[in-house]
Amino acid sequence: MPGVFVQGKPVASYPATAPEARRGAVRRITEVGEDVLHRPCREVTAAEFGSPDLAALIDDMFLTMYVADGCGLAANQVGVDLRLFVFDCPDEDGNRHVGHIVNPVVDEPDTTGRRLLDEPEGCLSVPGAWREVPRPDRAVVRGHDKDGTPLVLEGKGYFARCLLHETDHLYGQVYLDRLSKRDRKDALRQMTDRREEVFAQRAAKEAELSAPQEVTPSGPPSTDR
Numbered sequence: 001m002p003g004v005f006v007q008g009k010p011v012a013s014y015p016a017t018a019p020e021a022r023r024g025a026v027r028r029i030t031e032v033g034e035d036v037l038h039r040p041c042r043e044v045t046a047a048e049f050g051s052p053d054l055a056a057l058i059d060d061m062f063l064t065m066y067v068a069d070g071c072g073l074a075a076n077q078v079g080v081d082l083r084l085f086v087f088d089c090p091d092e093d094g095n096r097h098v099g100h101i102v103n104p105v106v107d108e109p110d111t112t113g114r115r116l117l118d119e120p121e122g123c124l125s126v127p128g129a130w131r132e133v134p135r136p137d138r139a140v141v142r143g144h145d146k147d148g149t150p151l152v153l154e155g156k157g158y159f160a161r162c163l164l165h166e167t168d169h170l171y172g173q174v175y176l177d178r179l180s181k182r183d184r185k186d187a188l189r190q191m192t193d194r195r196e197e198v199f200a201q202r203a204a205k206e207a208e209l210s211a212p213q214e215v216t217p218s219g220p221p222s223t224d225r
Helices: 019-023 052-067 158-170 181-210
Strands: 004-006 009-011 072-074 084-090 096-106 116-122 130-136 138-144 150-156
Touching: 019 052, 052 072, 052 084, 052 096, 052 181, 072 158, 084 158, 096 150, 096 158, 116 158, 130 158, 130 181, 138 158, 150 158
Parallel strands: 004 096
Antiparallel strands: 004 009, 072 084, 084 096, 096 138, 116 130, 138 150
């Protein structure tokens, strides 16, 4: 039976939205072409672990991710130059994975039994666009939580895609960079056509999440996807 994993560990029960979101404020999501998305982010320093500012950023990122109907969000997607992302994402077995990771590094892939899946991928910073991107069906990412405790996240299927997509962001890479020129042009055309519709949906979602009741994120998630 599918379960819920918070920071990589199973839990008996969990709310529809992460508790961090209830403490957060919505931030503007940066868009492709903005400099902060196209350069490597700096590492969180030892002095920053455990700080109120880091905790508040994570709170804001969770709420911003839910408002945008995403399953992951990197710090530079809210204009912050830090190696950090949050996630609330299912895997191929229907398990839900929720949490954050600081200074993530992807393990070198074990090619034994590994498959490349060529599946649709989107991005909250490329609103309204989807293109197929090949990704490994398994991923292991190592880093720390906000207090500096070591953390290992293992993903399969869609969750593996999320982990790899978000880690790419922190190296200054968006999924468009993995596309051919033709597919990149098509994705940017989709963004132009659908951008305003996406923003209207986000505004409606923000109003919904501001209401005095808990709701489950609706609609297909973007890999921030």
